Amino acid sequence: MGKKGGVELIDNHQRIDGSLTREEGKGKKLWKKVKYQLVEYHSLPAYMKDNEFILGHYRAEWPLKQIFMSIFTLHNETLNVWTHLIGFFLFLTLTIYSAKMIPNVVDLPTLKNFPDVLRKADLHQLREDLLTCIPSLPNMPDLHKLRSDIKTTFPASSDLLPLSNWHIVELLTNCLPERFSHSNHTDVCVLRSMKEDVANIIAPLMIRPITRWPFFAFLGGAMFCLLASAACHLLCCHSKRLSYIMLRLDYAGIAALISTSFYPPVYYSFMCHPFFCNLYLGFITVLGIATILVSLLPVFDQPEYRNIRTGLFLGMGLSGAGPIFHKLILFWHQPEAVHTTGYEILMGTFYGIGSLIYATRIPERWMPGKFDIAGHSHNLFHVLVVAGAYTHYRAGLVYLKWRDIEGC
The missing domain is CATH 1.20.1070.10 (Rhodopsin 7-helix transmembrane proteins)
Structure with missing residues (x-):
């Protein structure tokens, strides 16, 4: 009887302990649910109180995982x-x-038609025209240097070398339209687009980012x-x-x-x-x-x-x-x-x-x-x-x- 009663007592004690453990587990889950609910302004710790006109939906002292x-x-x-x-x-x-x-970023024209432009353009004639029209350009400083740059840029051969002077942009803008509008070249379409074509070739070479x-x-x-x-x-x-x-x-x-x-x-x-x-x-x-x-x-x-x-x-x-x-x-x-x-x-x-x-x-x-x-x-x-x-x-x-x- 004593042993049996002792076993029953132990079993009852274990069952009681087990039920308490389950209740504690449920209680912890319930506490977590309550703890990580949003709270109102008056429930906040002092360091979190910043705007009294926002009354609710605050998170207060949550662990990082929940945050x-x-x-x-x-x-x-x-x-x-x-x-x-x-x-x-x-x-x-x-x-x-x-x-x-x-x-x-400066939206320069692309050089997709670069080979075609080179084939169509008579660079030797373009070089001569540029050198001829230089004196007619107003307010152009250091003309000797500019002429040297053009000779370097447009040599007698068909190789196109990098430019070294910013003023050639102004030269192309002011000189080419006037010169080509009075020229007698046979390929009128090429002449009409020459300014744009030359700009497409020259501009990327002249830009110094x-x-x-x-x-x-x-x-x-x-x-x-x-x-x-x-x-x-x-x-x-x-x-x-x-x-x-x-x-x-x-x-x-x-x-x-x-x-x-x-x-x-x-x-x-x-x-x-x-x-x-x-x-x-x-x-x-x-x-x-x-x-x-x-x-x-x-x-x-x-x-x-x-x-x-x-x-x-x-x-x-x-x-x-x-x-x-x-x-x-x-x-x-x-x-x-x-x-x-x-x-x-x-x-x-x-x-x-x-x-x-x-x-x-x-x-x-x-x-x-x-x-x-x-x-x-x-x-x-x-x-x-x-x-x-x-x-x-x-x-x-x-x-x-x-x-x-x-x-x-």
């Missing part, structure tokens, strides 16, 4: 993550595309900013320490985007004026580094300093007005200067409106809780940042085309 899985779920940071993540891949694609198409590093520095700054922002909005809900690190990375990305945005307009506008080029580039670089250092202060990300943060970054952007006005003064007669300024004004408008929306927390302050998932100020700010950066990319292409063709 990474949450990129595919709906919460109040979903669109903040995806707007800049998509923006990052957009600029990564533009960078690869730009790297492949350069130096053809300028350095691309300012353009790609901007693209790198844009990609860093967008990726850092997406990572910040995804990971900041993990812990106070990780939130501090990711917010500083986000601020560094904003400063990098603003600073590198100056590089293409400053470098390509003042590449022939080294003093001003180095002055403006040095100023914005130092300002960007100083902004990053200030952002390391613990109080920088506090909600009450939102307007100070906005003003600091907006001030960085507005400091670009000086180089832009200087560019317009130097190159007021250049269409490219006006064209790029238009892009830069549009870019500044996007960034300015975005900063204003971010600082005022519109529209969620008008209807708290109605824009928790989509449409709140940070969503709109992100979209406008991507739009402004893309506008600046378009301006960069104009700068490259301008300087590739004209040089200094």
Whole structure:
């Protein structure tokens, strides 16, 4: 009896333990379900409370596994993550595309018909005509050097050697139409297309692509900013320490985007004026580094300093007005200067409106809780940042085309 009772007692004890274990398992699963539910603003830890007009759909102190899985779920940071993540891949694609198409960024004619043009064109006669018409060209400096270049370019043989003087473009533009319009060559079709054919042959040989590093520095700054922002909005809900690190990375990305945005307009506008080029580039670089250092202060990300943060970054952007006005003064007669300024004004408008929306927390302050998932100020700010950066990319292409063709 004792043994039997002892066995029964042990079995009952094991069954009880087993049932408790199962209940504990169910309890843990239920706790996980509750723990990883979205919470409201008042339930957040102090370091996560930033915008009191977004009332719900927060993730709070989740483990990294659940955080990474949450990129595919709906919460109040979903669109903040995806707007800049998509923006990052957009600029990564533009960078690869730009790297492949350069130096053809200046839209030069292709040389598909190069052999046919060489067969049709009488290079010896073309050489003689060019040498004959040189004296009739106005305002052409160093005519002896130019004649030497033509002799080198169009030798007596049919070999076409590289050009060494930018002024031959002006020569072809001003001289060939007049000369060939009064010539008595028999092949009228060849003569009619001679200017275009010669341009197709000559232009690629004459282009001396300028350095691309300012353009790609901007693209790198844009990609860093967008990726850092997406990572910040995804990971900041993990812990106070990780939130501090990711917010500083986000601020560094904003400063990098603003600073590198100056590089293409400053470098390509003042590449022939080294003093001003180095002055403006040095100023914005130092300002960007100083902004990053200030952002390391613990109080920088506090909600009450939102307007100070906005003003600091907006001030960085507005400091670009000086180089832009200087560019317009130097190159007021250049269409490219006006064209790029238009892009830069549009870019500044996007960034300015975005900063204003971010600082005022519109529209969620008008209807708290109605824009928790989509449409709140940070969503709109992100979209406008991507739009402004893309506008600046378009301006960069104009700068490259301008300087590739004209040089200094």
